[in-house]
Amino acid sequence: MNDKFFELPLEKQEKIINAGFRVFSQNSYKKSPMSEIADAAGISKSLLFHYFHNKKELYLFLWDKCATITIETLMKSGCYFQADFFDSMYKGMKAKANIIRQYPDLGRFVMKAYYEKDPEVFSEIQASIAKHGAFKANAKLLNLDPEQFIPGLDIEMMYQDMYWASEGYLWNKVQGDNIDVDAMEQEFTKLIDFWKSIYLRKGESYGSN
Amino acid sequence: MNDKFFELPLEKQEKIINAGFRVFSQNSYKKSPMSEIADAAGISKSLLFHYFHNKKELYLFLWDKCATITIETLMKSGCYFQADFFDSMYKGMKAKANIIRQYPDLGRFVMKAYYEKDPEVFSEIQASIAKHGAFKANAKLLNLDPEQFIPGLDIEMMYQDMYWASEGYLWNKVQGDNIDVDAMEQEFTKLIDFWKSIYLRKGESYGSN
DNA sequence: ATAAGAATTAACCGAACCGGTCAAGGAGGC
């Protein structure tokens, strides 16, 4: 790709990136026209081809960009370094909300790319997925202390429930075009508080509290 | 449309319908080629045009078919006539599983059509949506008895949690190509049982039990 | 066997689309 792209004002770079996310997330790779991306970015098709020599290059660049953005944002959010389970969940949610704010279609783009089968990009995407290790969500990893929760609670099921509810909530909200991320954040916070009130053991105190 | 379509063996009708669901759910209306649908159905494009005079007709037929299938299946499942909340949930889940078994791409087709913006079909779809009344999921409608659940439970939040978890679970599972509906049913049953164990008031008995 | 009729398809058509190129327009600095 043409390094001149990175000398563009960040705002313009993001506009092009978001245009790519949008178009590639709405159509398959083959049926995502460069012209449509250029239009969405507010530039001419020729200029888009000036920055990215061909479609495949743009596509793979966007894919890499996704990983960078996601990892960076999640790291910066501190959700991995949180002792309290619900705090970590809360921080993670905040991070995701920030991603949506800046790159509204990133999530859907990742999903589409993940299942993309076009031979022109399939092997590259698959290789990249394998490299990143496909870290599955899993309660066992978290090493949660059963003492913290109500007696007899199936912690793994609790985590499943929370994980799926998050996914379901996000999917439903993001589906439309105008996403009110602030409202989303607020609603989701309420949901986390609800879980806390249900799952957390009451009447005692632990650790530093 | 050509009424001869309905004289086809049901198996063949379903194959064409599912081919339509599949292609229209994977691409936008405009970028869903009739030829691709014909191929997926195992017939020639000409024959497809013989049954449906043009693309729009096929599309709107499929949309109507969705409503018919969904309403019919849910009614037949008895999930609306169940006194117990979790039983009703269970029956509803079973019904959805059956729909997925018979029409794997119906759900995704509905979603796509719901947000389709192509002027060739937009007004028709919107009118149909308005007519069906867009029944939103809402705990208040169910008129649940608070006595049945653990004290102090925010029933509406409980319902939200369950609703979103269902959505999230379905979306994640249905995303891939090979759906193991049986495993899904089983896993989901476990989730419902988990909810029962968490939310239901214990140590007492009610009603007919 | 065969003719009539129905089911199904290959071949085709004009229009639009798509990835990619290229030569030229336009703005700023000297």
Added chain:
DNA sequence: GCCTCCTTGACCGGTTCGGTTAATTCTTAT
């Protein structure tokens, strides 16, 4: 004016698409 760089309209060859038509195959009644 002239050089440089960003940006674009116009274009090209190839492909795709919705839809039509005429022909081919299959069925069936006689």
